[in-house]
Amino acid sequence: MSRLIRRGLRWRRPYSSVAASDIDHFKTILPPHAILSTLSPSTLPVSELDPYNNDWMGKYRGRATTVLKPKTTQQVSDIVRWCASRDIAIVPQGGNTGLVGGSVPLKDELIVSLASMNTVRSFDPVSGILVADAGCVLQSLTDYVAPHNHIMPIDLGAKGSCHIGGNVATNAGGLRLLRYGSLHGSVLGLEVVLPDGTILDQLTSLRKDNTGYDLKQLFIGAEGTLGIITGVSILTPPSPQASNNVILALPHFDNVQPLYRTVKRQLSEILSAFEFIDRTAYDLAVKHGQGRGLSEEDVAGAACFVLVETSGGRREHDEEKLTDLLTNLLEADTPLINTGVLSQNPAQFSSLWALREGVTEAVSKEGKAYKYDISIPLASFKTVVDTTREQLRSKGLLGEHAVKHVLGYGHVGDGNLHLNIVAAAYTQEIQDALEPFVYELVASYRGSVSAEHGIGAMKTHALHYSKNDVSIEWMKKIKALFDPRGIMNPGKVLE
Amino acid sequence: MSRLIRRGLRWRRPYSSVAASDIDHFKTILPPHAILSTLSPSTLPVSELDPYNNDWMGKYRGRATTVLKPKTTQQVSDIVRWCASRDIAIVPQGGNTGLVGGSVPLKDELIVSLASMNTVRSFDPVSGILVADAGCVLQSLTDYVAPHNHIMPIDLGAKGSCHIGGNVATNAGGLRLLRYGSLHGSVLGLEVVLPDGTILDQLTSLRKDNTGYDLKQLFIGAEGTLGIITGVSILTPPSPQASNNVILALPHFDNVQPLYRTVKRQLSEILSAFEFIDRTAYDLAVKHGQGRGLSEEDVAGAACFVLVETSGGRREHDEEKLTDLLTNLLEADTPLINTGVLSQNPAQFSSLWALREGVTEAVSKEGKAYKYDISIPLASFKTVVDTTREQLRSKGLLGEHAVKHVLGYGHVGDGNLHLNIVAAAYTQEIQDALEPFVYELVASYRGSVSAEHGIGAMKTHALHYSKNDVSIEWMKKIKALFDPRGIMNPGKVLE
Incomplete structure (x- = not known):
């Protein structure tokens, strides 16, 4: 019997729920407005916590009683240290725009929202290195660097809500990965509060630093299970001066591969997107009014479509390269494409992109x-x-x-x-x-x-389809090293 | 007294030396020609091991008696498993071209050379993803992908000797980092033999994979202290079609920053190098016959120099951008540069680069x-x-x-x-x-x-100047987790 209980303890750790006495302690760390709790004596309606407890798809619903909104790294550290001493589980939350239930509680974990940590710490317009609080919204950072002729190295649909800290924690991909690479390359430093409250300051703003193990990499894509990212140093590339796009209709799927090779070779460094849409996806996008591209004649006989985007330093050069590419493709002895339409103005540019980006919405309407x-x-x-x-x-x-x-x-x-x-x-x-x-x-x-x-809560059972046993065993060892109590975003990434 | 001994044991682990009986065991793993040992009954002269024991600067000299040259990952695993059971320390060795004594023994550690693991495992010319044994020489990989119009994302002086595995283990930077980013971004997967002999297979050839912690990142830049890299999956970019360069003479150092901003904005995606040479370095390079660039008149009044390189998809476009840049710079109201010389042919291109690359040799002659x-x-x-x-x-x-x-x-x-x-x-x-x-x-x-x-053996004492105590403490925890016996490249990175 005692053995069973011990096994039970081992496999299902009984986290403490947040209690009124914990709220009293949090009041010594945070001002009253940074503590949202439905625990007595508070009279806050439970529904006030819905935006924190529910993910945006409405698929996952937590039952947290308390949300804390620290403004400084030290406050995050103090909160985590207390939780560690009390065995209170924590869900770090950014913009809560994830797609796998990684940013909401599974039960009644404490939510630590980074939303109030939203200050740019520094930006060097020469190197393009930006250092920002984790809670800065991606779009606001894009706006911040724009006057300096820089862009963020990532772009995704949720940019108006997602936080840079969440982007890093989930290793967000998005639309610019082809051109600017993954966050493992562009993130230069992180500041992380570890599960015992220690502040790991690796917030360097150096492009190159080969002094020991690159620990920050572990937190990129760990989905908040190894610690709470509180600050991010990231390399922002110079803005391209011009963008163009073209949609190509292909007679066979088999042409996609040789087409990609040809386009890569001819457009080289200005290629910024090469997106695939199969015929079914295209038809749905058009049916639901997402963008306009090709005439019916153009579409007839097309098995699939490819959207090519260029971003470069001089419009006339880019247009010349794109026009030459199209000419070469159409005049080939055995053309890889049936037809292609080049956008002629910003409205057409957006309209072509809408065909691709609108598939998501078309699917949800269908x-x-x-x-x-x-x-x-x-x-x-x-x-x-x-x-x-x-x-x-x-x-x-x-x-x-x-x-x-x-x-x-x-x-x-x-x-x-x-x-x-x-x-x-x-x-x-x-x-x-x-x-x-x-x-x-x-x-x-x-x-x-x-x-x-990412994996979040949704795909923990499926992890083994992509990672072998040795890899999963080592992930568990890393988790146990950083978070021996298992309080940091439990039930996410690893089962 | 016993306490002193225990302290001694704790701080200086008594590794086993390789013994004749170990050689007997290695003979069950490897063919005779893959075992180089000076241990009796072998009569191999000690000098035969010099190229493995000594670093190329001649600064570090190990006393290894035995070098093993496995050809397969399984052989590496079998060797390491044996060493772990015997407490034999191991130095993983690639091309042995490092600059910080990281790839040679400090005492008589066993050297495991990856030189015989030199096969390309796969290359996908569409995605550009190359999977290769760790012992492949960088130049040979460059040659391998060239006919497919791809290049390696790194380039460095030692390319004729260094191994891709060593490049990854040391997180090599080099001349292409500005354009193609760090290996943390371009390495997609690794195969690593851990210090207990386990093979950690993360040799994925996927550009995107957000399934759990990105463990491979830990081995990038760990200088062989966490395991032996045996295979590398890496993204190779398409080759540029044209390269140009220009050398600029600046009246003041203060102009370097605004110049860099201007050049970044005007050249945008074709900028592939922006190298700085101060006046002393320039004069030494010229004195020792490294490259020819500017006339004496051009050089007079120059405080420093900048070499700008472009790599792009179409020569005439790149030349136009570079010429326009130079015109703008020279015709500005307050010019940032005194003068600039644009290379007109491949010989001049090389000659300008020699000014920058030749500084190293000029310094050693001086x-x-x-x-x-x-x-x-x-x-x-x-x-x-x-x-x-x-x-x-x-x-x-x-x-x-x-x-x-x-x-x-x-x-x-x-x-x-x-x-x-x-x-x-x-x-x-x-x-x-x-x-x-x-x-x-x-x-x-x-x-x-x-x-x-990197840190290697040379800078372990200086690590704390760039990494804080918390970071170093966590590095040590990671080291202890992967290598509790401390047999893997001891004395490197961490003291």
Whole structure:
């Protein structure tokens, strides 16, 4: 019996809930307005905490009683130190825009929101190195560096709400990865409060520093399970002076690979996006009014589409390169494309992008979507979509009654396919037909079951499809080293 | 007494020396030609091991009796497992071209050379992802991807000898960092044999993979102290189609910063190098016949020089951008430069580069050099050189009898200054005047005492100038987690 209890303790640590006495202690650290709690004697309605407890998809709902909004790193440290002494579990929260339930409590963990830590600490317009509090909103940082002719190295749909700290914690990918690389390259330093309250200050603003282990890398993509990122030093690239785009219609999927090679060679350093949209995704985007691109004649006979974007230092040079590319493609003996449309003005530029970016919204208008964010070899993009469709067909699940569309789109340059299954309704039958089928399919290509969204609470059970046992064992050792009490964002990343 | 011994044991682990019985065991793992040992009954002359025991500067000399040259990851694993069971310390060795004594034994550690693991495992010309054995020579990989119109993301002087595994283990910087970023961004996966012999296979060839902690990052720059890198997956960029360069003479150092801003904005994505050479460095390069650039008239009145390189997709566009830049610079109301010379052909291109790259050789011809590879804010480049010169002057050490020149050159774009003190001879007096003075100076700017060369055996005592106590404590915890016996490259990185 005692053995059972000990096993129980070992596998399910009984975190302390936040108590009124804890609130009293937090009042010694924070001003009253930085403490939101529904615990008596407070009369704060529970609904006031909804924006912190619920993720934005409405899929995950925590039951936190208390949200703290520190303004300084020292306050974060003091909070964490107290929680460590009391075995209170913590969820670090940025803009709460994640897609895998990583930023909301699973139970009644304390939420530490970084929203009030939103000051730019320094910016050097010569080196382009920006040092900012973790709670700075991505768009506000973009606006901050713009007058200095710099841009942020990442851009994503949630930029109006997401925090730079959350971007780093989730190793956000987004639209600029092809050109500017991953955050593992562009983040130069971090300040992190470790799970015992220690402040790990690696907030260097040096582009090069080979003095010992690069510890900060561990926190990039750890989704807040190893500590709370409180400050970020990041390299911002110079702004391009001009952007252009073109949409290309391809007769066969098989042409995507040679097309990518040709485009890479001809556009070289000005290529900033090479996005793939299959025919189903394109038709849905057009049906739901997302952007306008090609005439019906252009579209007839197209198996898929590619959106190419250039960003460069001089408009006339970029246009010349893009026009020459299009001419070469169309005049080839065996053309890789049926047709291509070059944007002629900013409105057309946006309209072409809307075709690609609008797929998400079109899908949500069309039905209920099962979404998979996977990395696989480019050559297998079509096979994965087709195989998934066949799987559903073989189970009798293809048709208006169940799954209406199986489609794929994504970042070719990054090997990142967004596989979407659009159904009339979410059902267990479809779910069972898709999982673990899709994960096994991805694993058969040595792919990733989460290219950019992370693991969060959603995919802990699927981690083993992309990481082998030795890797997972070492992740657990790292977690145990940094967070032996397991109080930091429990139940996320690792089961 | 017993307490003293225990303390002794704790601080100086008594590694086992390789014994004849170990060689017998290694013979069960490796073929005879892959075992070089001077242990009886072998009659191999000790000098045969010199290339493995001595670093290329001739500064560090190990006393290893045995060098193993495995050809497979499994062999490496079997060797390490045996060493772990026997407490034999290991030095992983790549091309042995490091500058900080990180790749040779301090005593009689076993050397595991990766030189025989030199096969390209795969290359995908569409994605540009290369997977190679750790022992592949950088130049051979450059040659391998060239026919596919790709280049390696790093380039450095030692490319003809250094191994890709060593490049990753030391987080090599080099000449392409400004354009292609650090290895933390371009390395996509690693295969590592851990200090207990376990093979950690994270050799993914995915550009994006957000499934759990990015463990491989820890081994990038760990200088072989956490495990032996046996395989590398790396993203290779498309080759530029054209390269151009120009050398600019500046009247004041203060103009370097605004010049860098102007050049970044005007050249944008084609800027591939922005290198600084102070007047002393330039004069030495010219004196020792390194490259030819400017006329005497051009040089008169120049305080320093900047070499700008462009690499782009179309020669005529790049030339137009560079010519326009030069025109703008020269026709400005208050010109930032005195003059500039644009290379007109490949010979001139090389000649301009020789001015910058030849400083190293010129320095070694001029005298004995104390070299510091530091990261500091660009604005402080000149101050650091001047302050160091003043320090030597104040100690009566400036002049033909002692220190002949104090000079600076380096990668402005990376904030990386090479500070060189050229003396008539190495003396303790100069050494004492320079250290810890230079390290403290660097620390006062929150700089790095090793921008790209690493810590190795040379700078373990100086680590604390760039990393705070908390960081060093956590490095030690990471080391203890991966290598509790401390057998992997002991005495390197951490004291």
